[in-house]
Amino acid sequence: MDILTALLQGLPGFGGMSDQGLFITGAAVMATLMFTVMALCAIVFTWMERKVAGFIQSRYGPMRTGRWHGWAQAVADMLKILGKEDIIPAEADKGLFVFAPLVVLLGSLLAWVAVPWAPGFVAADLDLGLFFIFAASSMVVIGILMAGWASNNKWALYGAARGAAQMVSYEIPLALATIPVIMHVGSLNTQDIVIAQQGGIWHWFILRDPFLFVAFWMYFIASIAETNRGPFDMPETESELVAGYHTEYTGMRFAFFFLAEYANLFLVSLIAVFVFLGGWWSPIPGLDFAPALTFVIKGILMVFLNMWVRWTLPRVRVDQLMYLCWKVMIPVTLLCIVGSGILMITSGAVG
Amino acid sequence: MSMTSPLGTVATGLQAHYATVFVFILVGFVFAGIALGVAKLLRPSNPSPAKQSTYECGEVPIGSSWVRFNVRFYLVALFFIVFDVEVIFLYPWAVVFKQLFPVPGMGAIVFWEMIIFLAILALGLAYVWVKGDLDWVKKLAQRTAMTPAPAAAAEEEVPAS
Numbered sequence: 091m092d093i094l095t096a097l098l099q100g101l102p103g104f105g106g107m108s109d110q111g112l113f114i115t116g117a118a119v120m121a122t123l124m125f126t127v128m129a130l131c132a133i134v135f136t137w138m139e140r141k142v143a144g145f146i147q148s149r150y151g152p153m154r155t156g157r158w159h160g161w162a163q164a165v166a167d168m169l170k171i172l173g174k175e176d177i178i179p180a181e182a183d184k185g186l187f188v189f190a191p192l193v194v195l196l197g198s199l200l201a202w203v204a205v206p207w208a209p210g211f212v213a214a215d216l217d218l219g220l221f222f223i224f225a226a227s228s229m230v231v232i233g234i235l236m237a238g239w240a241s242n243n244k245w246a247l248y249g250a251a252r253g254a255a256q257m258v259s260y261e262i263p264l265a266l267a268t269i270p271v272i273m274h275v276g277s278l279n280t281q282d283i284v285i286a287q288q289g290g291i292w293h294w295f296i297l298r299d300p301f302l303f304v305a306f307w308m309y310f311i312a313s314i315a316e317t318n319r320g321p322f323d324m325p326e327t328e329s330e331l332v333a334g335y336h337t338e339y340t341g342m343r344f345a346f347f348f349l350a351e352y353a354n355l356f357l358v359s360l361i362a363v364f365v366f367l368g369g370w371w372s373p374i375p376g377l378d379f380a381p382a383l384t385f386v387i388k389g390i391l392m393v394f395l396n397m398w399v400r401w402t403l404p405r406v407r408v409d410q411l412m413y414l415c416w417k418v419m420i421p422v423t424l425l426c427i428v429g430s431g432i433l434m435i436t437s438g439a440v441g
Numbered sequence: 442m443s444m445t446s447p448l449g450t451v452a453t454g455l456q457a458h459y460a461t462v463f464v465f466i467l468v469g470f471v472f473a474g475i476a477l478g479v480a481k482l483l484r485p486s487n488p489s490p491a492k493q494s495t496y497e498c499g500e501v502p503i504g505s506s507w508v509r510f511n512v513r514f515y516l517v518a519l520f521f522i523v524f525d526v527e528v529i530f531l532y533p534w535a536v537v538f539k540q541l542f543p544v545p546g547m548g549a550i551v552f553w554e555m556i557i558f559l560a561i562l563a564l565g566l567a568y569v570w571v572k573g574d575l576d577w578v579k580k581l582a583q584r585t586a587m588t589p590a591p592a593a594a595a596e597e598e599v600p601a602s
Binding site: 172 | 461479484506511552563
């Protein structure tokens, strides 16, 4: 943010701007940038998902559009969606139906405010950073419930109820898994969390102690469930619920759900990267040429891991999902907090 | 935190940071508006009763979907509130843990306080567990003991066991 405003000040026409004007312009530029990143996520990752799925299932995936390995397929899909008719069911609760995609979209856009792309490069350097990200992204649950309820469609309602139950349940291990890291850092500021991991791969939190290693995998599993992706895609099981909570949505409103889904996929991967995997630091100390690029590459690798899991494992049942969350992951993450605390004390990390 | 905000003279750092959040909300609405506006210009619009009917795989929908829902979902929501509040309490503790632990006389308090807090919550989890409320599919004996009349509420799926 500070870098950006400094840059803006250097541009002709911005030099004479007041502090407020400069600040608001900077924030708006940052917000536009984040929105572009979100849109790019949807385009790049849908193509990537199809290619990865194809590779795992021993087929090609898109090959025609744009010649080279069908790279333009996702762009073509986006253009097609723009031209689709917007159908609002006669039985639906119109106000909620129209508003729900916006809530989902805003929830996932807001969470990007505190993502630390590079040293000093974050939209808002919130002291409550990580907490804010979790708080903002839980707005998505409200949007999904609104969408399912407003559609007045049995499939949509089941999908929404399952989605809400799943997302609120997995939010707990998701947040608990990051607490050992917060204990090590002593701050919720996202920049501070990354700075605390400086000095090569051995200083990344995933490798700091065995409990943090477990906590990372707990976070990873919970993040898959949070984004409603396979093997935890009960809210949208195409074989039983048509499409779940967005069954009745068409055109651009459907695209908003889609956009938010892939943006959230990238977001949870980036959170994993900056909380556990060293953020913008390269694995070898002293080789930090392009912090933002390192950060994004690590994020894309995490997205790939997510896709790998999705296309490899079969879908679990609803009762297995609840079992895993409440009876395995929550006790394990609680143990991680205690264990990591004791290790910190015995190893003298806090003394 | 260094408060080198460009808004410096206008507001303190904290307000400036959350002003960014506000700008994000506005930009979000603007972009959504643009996307919907462009789509409105491009897309056709000829609604018909058949098109606007609720999609239930080609069947004519029977009744409203706004029905009573299985109580298990509400139970999950209740547990969530309890445990989410727990997480909210854990965050501030985790932030000050490193700072307060070395302070003479505070270390033991900081450590044991949280152990006791977690133990109480673990006890709560154990209670819910033993009562069987964490089981998505209740055992038949448990179900019949708990619901004397046949359940009228909408069931998502009939449990096998």
